[in-house]
Amino acid sequence: MAMLTPAETRRRVDAxxxxxxxxxxxxxxxxxxxxxxxxxxxxxxFATIIGNGYxxxxxxxxxxxxxxxxxxxxxxxxxxxxxxxxxxxxxxxKTSLRTLFPDAEDRTSRRELNALVSSGGAFNLxxxxxxxxxxxxxxxxVWLPADDEVNVFVKGRxxxxxxxxxxEAQRLSDRQIAWIQTLESSGKLxxxxxxxxxxxxxxxxxxxxxxxxxxxxxFFMLFVTLFLAFPLGVAAAIYLxxxxxxxxxxxxxxxxxNNLAAVPSIVFGLLGLAVFINFFGMPRSAPLVGGLVLxxxxxxxxxxxxxxxxxxxxxxxxxxxLGVGASPMQMVFHHVLxxxxxxxxxxxxxGMARALGESAxxxxxxxxxxxxxxxxxxxxxxxxxPVQIYLWADSPxxxxxxxxxxxxxxxxxxxxxxxxxxxxxxxxxxxxx
Amino acid sequence: xxxxxxxLILTAMALAxxxxxxxRAAAIGGGPGKARLLHSLPKYYGYYTAxxxxxxxxxxxxxxxxxxxxxxTGRVIxxxxxxxxxxxxxxxxxxxxxxxxLAAGQMVDEARRPEFAVAAxxxxxxRTASQRLLSGLIIAVSFLxxxxxxxxxxxxFRARNHVExxxxxxxxxxxxxxxxxxxxxxxxxTFEAIRFFRQVPFDDFLFGLTWSPQMAIRADQVGSSGAFxxxxxxxxxxxxxxxxxxVAVPIGLMIAIYLSEYARPAVRRVLKPLLxxxxxxxxxxxxxxxxLTMAPVIRQWGDSLGLDVxxxxxxxxxxxxxxxxxxxxxxxxxxxxxxxxxxxxDGSYALGATRSETIKRVILRAALPGxxxxxxxxxSRAIGETMIVVMAAGLSANxxxxxxxxxxxxxxxxxxxxxxxxxxxxxxxLAAFALGLVLFVxxxxxxxxxxxxxxxxxxxxx
Numbered sequence: 001m002a003m004l005t006p007a008e009t010r011r012r013v014d015a016x017x018x019x020x021x022x023x024x025x026x027x028x029x030x031x032x033x034x035x036x037x038x039x040x041x042x043x044x045x046f047a048t049i050i051g052n053g054y055x056x057x058x059x060x061x062x063x064x065x066x067x068x069x070x071x072x073x074x075x076x077x078x079x080x081x082x083x084x085x086x087x088x089x090x091x092x093x094k095t096s097l098r099t100l101f102p103d104a105e106d107r108t109s110r111r112e113l114n115a116l117v118s119s120g121g122a123f124n125l126x127x128x129x130x131x132x133x134x135x136x137x138x139x140x141x142v143w144l145p146a147d148d149e150v151n152v153f154v155k156g157r158x159x160x161x162x163x164x165x166x167x168e169a170q171r172l173s174d175r176q177i178a179w180i181q182t183l184e185s186s187g188k189l190x191x192x193x194x195x196x197x198x199x200x201x202x203x204x205x206x207x208x209x210x211x212x213x214x215x216x217x218x219f220f221m222l223f224v225t226l227f228l229a230f231p232l233g234v235a236a237a238i239y240l241x242x243x244x245x246x247x248x249x250x251x252x253x254x255x256x257x258n259n260l261a262a263v264p265s266i267v268f269g270l271l272g273l274a275v276f277i278n279f280f281g282m283p284r285s286a287p288l289v290g291g292l293v294l295x296x297x298x299x300x301x302x303x304x305x306x307x308x309x310x311x312x313x314x315x316x317x318x319x320x321x322l323g324v325g326a327s328p329m330q331m332v333f334h335h336v337l338x339x340x341x342x343x344x345x346x347x348x349x350x351g352m353a354r355a356l357g358e359s360a361x362x363x364x365x366x367x368x369x370x371x372x373x374x375x376x377x378x379x380x381x382x383x384x385x386p387v388q389i390y391l392w393a394d395s396p397x398x399x400x401x402x403x404x405x406x407x408x409x410x411x412x413x414x415x416x417x418x419x420x421x422x423x424x425x426x427x428x429x430x431x432x433x
Numbered sequence: 434x435x436x437x438x439x440x441l442i443l444t445a446m447a448l449a450x451x452x453x454x455x456x457r458a459a460a461i462g463g464g465p466g467k468a469r470l471l472h473s474l475p476k477y478y479g480y481y482t483a484x485x486x487x488x489x490x491x492x493x494x495x496x497x498x499x500x501x502x503x504x505x506t507g508r509v510i511x512x513x514x515x516x517x518x519x520x521x522x523x524x525x526x527x528x529x530x531x532x533x534x535l536a537a538g539q540m541v542d543e544a545r546r547p548e549f550a551v552a553a554x555x556x557x558x559x560r561t562a563s564q565r566l567l568s569g570l571i572i573a574v575s576f577l578x579x580x581x582x583x584x585x586x587x588x589x590f591r592a593r594n595h596v597e598x599x600x601x602x603x604x605x606x607x608x609x610x611x612x613x614x615x616x617x618x619x620x621x622x623t624f625e626a627i628r629f630f631r632q633v634p635f636d637d638f639l640f641g642l643t644w645s646p647q648m649a650i651r652a653d654q655v656g657s658s659g660a661f662x663x664x665x666x667x668x669x670x671x672x673x674x675x676x677x678x679x680v681a682v683p684i685g686l687m688i689a690i691y692l693s694e695y696a697r698p699a700v701r702r703v704l705k706p707l708l709x710x711x712x713x714x715x716x717x718x719x720x721x722x723x724x725l726t727m728a729p730v731i732r733q734w735g736d737s738l739g740l741d742v743x744x745x746x747x748x749x750x751x752x753x754x755x756x757x758x759x760x761x762x763x764x765x766x767x768x769x770x771x772x773x774x775x776x777x778x779d780g781s782y783a784l785g786a787t788r789s790e791t792i793k794r795v796i797l798r799a800a801l802p803g804x805x806x807x808x809x810x811x812x813s814r815a816i817g818e819t820m821i822v823v824m825a826a827g828l829s830a831n832x833x834x835x836x837x838x839x840x841x842x843x844x845x846x847x848x849x850x851x852x853x854x855x856x857x858x859x860x861x862x863l864a865a866f867a868l869g870l871v872l873f874v875x876x877x878x879x880x881x882x883x884x885x886x887x888x889x890x891x892x893x894x895x
Contacts, residue, residue, distance in 0.1 A: 023789060024787045027788075028695055031695055032695075034687035038684060038760075039708065045714070235604045238604055262810060263873065263880075264816070266819045266869070274622065327597060329600060359715070359717045360823075364847075368852055386717040387717075393721045408721065
């Protein structure tokens with residue numbers, strides 16, 4: 001090969017350098033694009049959920065002048081609690097709607113008119129009267145929750161927004177829309193903070209459905225999980241880090257824990273179904289069983305985190321304790337454990353956060369039941385917050401879209417608080433040795 | 434006596450035993466505060482007495498609760514009239530259930546029968562008697578244990594060693610829970626799967642091409658004897674997981690590279706936790722996003738291109754699952770890339786390589802085994818993922834590789850077969866456990882390989 005002139009060498013190096021810098025630039029661009037994609041997904045996800053869900057925190061109420069008519073509620077005049085409790089309160093709502101809009105004369109238009117107010121309105125009236133029986137015979141202005149379709153319409157979303165747009169998509173008739181507008185202009189229809197959503201259990205009617213039952217179920221479950229998984233996990237970690245000698249059993253345990261952490265969650269659900277429910281005969285749908293399953297699931301996470309926390313305590317602490325005459329057990333419980341506890345708690349909180357978001361194993365053990373009454377304890381049937389989201393996401397009513405997103409926002413808020421607590425714990429108590 | 438009252442009494446007794454043991458130890462050791470003669474600190478004598486007071490009772494309680502129901506049920510069955518007692522097994526089970534419900538005070542439709550009421554009364558009586566006996570026995574045993582410990586309290590008695598031995602036993606028991614869990618999973622799932630394979634041949638399940646688990650309700654019904662060929666499920670699972678990995682691996686890997694090699698520390702401090710938020714979002718949220726947002730977008734996009742897209746396409750579920758796995762891939766790769774020694778980077782730079790050349794030719798090659806391990810872990814995660822596919826993938830078992838069609842997965846079928854009330858003997862329900870077994874074995878193998886690869890890789894550079 002002939003010698004290159006310096007100029008030629010220079011030219012070739014320049015050309016190759018240009019190519020190399022270009023590919024450098026491209027590679028860096030790929031990286032940046034990937035990061036932006038990741039962050040973009042996150043933003044789109046949050047934007048979708050918040051955009052869909054913020055409306056659920058407001059609820060439309062209609063003001064009606066209700067007469068607690070003794071002729072309807074208590075025709076025999078017995079004034080018995082039972083009679084009052086089982087009376088037909090929806091008749092009151094219908095009557096007061098008809099006096100408000102006398103133009104609804106035929107059967108269809110009356111049915112349309114009655115459909116404006118939620119079927120839960122009658123329960124509100126019943127509750128009012130039972131709390132204060134002197135109301136009988138009096139007339140009161142009452143704010144009652146509106147039907148879910150009215151909610152969707154008033155909040156200005158859904159196809160019903162433009163009157164006369166596509167007959168099929170429009171769930172409210174023109175007449176109903178006119179009534180709503182009349183109510184709005186006379187100030188008898190307003191949006192308020194949605195307390196039902198935070199205090200009610202599940203319901204088939206979107207406007208009456210809330211997350212309190214599911215939240216309580218999740219709470220009982222996490223309580224059981226924390227109560228079992230944290231002591232068990234810490235104890236296992238202490239044994240494996242401080243006392244176990246290297247032998248095959250310990251190796252098996254270690255491989256086991258690492259594998260369990262990666263077993264699909266639904267398999268734990270199968271375990272719960274076969275062992276806890278079929279073999280031990282525990283009740284289906286109970287938060288206790290859910291808590292047990294989640295305990296087995298989070299245990300590996302807590303063990304791994306606790307072992308890391310114990311490992312980070314320097315050997316000098318142990319040696320000093322042993323040197324002044326502590327037994328190995330005293331050394332661990334008096335010196336190592338207090339130093340490792342913040343790290344362990346961080347791991348436990350992260351494990352709990354994962355358990356809170358988990359739903360697949362709960363489907364297996366029957367926590368998908370339709371439960372209206374919020375559970376009274378860890379043995380009564382209930383759902384959990386993520387399962388409630390799953391159930392609502394499957395419901396056909398449009399108004400449930402909003403509720404689902406709002407429930408997701410609540411769930412994410414819980415997770416955010418827990419993770420923030422973990423981060424705070426870590427930064428507050430982390431020690432560099 | 435209720436269990437809670439019993440627990441309260443036991444706790445009170447344990448506390449009393451602790452204080453008594455401690456003060457006695459202090460007394461025999463030369464008065465309070467001067468425990469020179471004792472082998473252990475006085476409180477260890479307290480722990481020791483409390484331990485002996487509670488543990489025997491607890492053991493008795495566990496054994497009793499495990500056995501009592503069988504014994505009581507046996508006695509109730511013996512007392513049943515012949516007509517009820519000689520029923521077939523399943524029928525008898527139902528009768529017993531009715532009796533239990535009646536005993537618990539619930540109205541049972543059929544339970545108006547007087548025999549049921551008699552049996553329920555007997556059941557309740559036996560249970561109360563058993564409870565009383567148990568409470569009495571536990572308290573007696575606790576006193577006995579306490580007396581035993583009290584008698585052994587001597588100054589030379591090594592209380593601390595005994596207490597520490599018990600604590601150590603508890604620690605070992607706690608670490609065995611993990612093994613018990615694995616065993617429990619393996620045994621329960623295998624046991625039910627074997628019952629399934631008695632009714633459906635093993636190779637029909639593993640290699641059959643049609644999946645339609647509907648069983649005939651009546652014997653003369655045509656064409657619905659149930660087909661349990663799981664190949665369409667396996668293909669569907671692999672299809673969705675493959676789409677997820679195609680999305681997640683390049684993006685996740687590039688994120689890890691960018692954050693660890695290019696980004697300034699300040700940027701990294703902001704972006705890394707932000708991306709980790711993606712990992713913390715519950716899968717049900719991703720499922721909702723896939724079903725409500727992603728699926729319509731893909732459908733519209735397909736329509737505009739003139740493609741026929743199913744409303745529950747594999748593509749939608751796969752894409753969202755990919756997003757879910759991104760942080761998983763990126764954090765695993767991040768660990769692996771950071772474990773590559775700085776000396777290798779410096780060597781490459783010294784030879785005049787650019788950053789991207791160093792990354793591509795040195796770091797990625799050195800980190801390859803670790804990255805492969807991470808991808809395997811991600812694959813096992815994708816295969817086992819449930820909520821996204823339950824909400825966004827279909828139910829019909831199509832055998833296809835077209836990502837625009839609807840496919841179903843192993844996890845979706847497990848959920849659909851098991852949700853709702855099921856009788857526990859039909860192949861339909863048992864099939865879920867067979868699928869669970871396959872899922873468990875496949876993910877287990879993937880995990881073991883991946884963890885081995887990652888571990889060996891780590892050891893290489895440690």
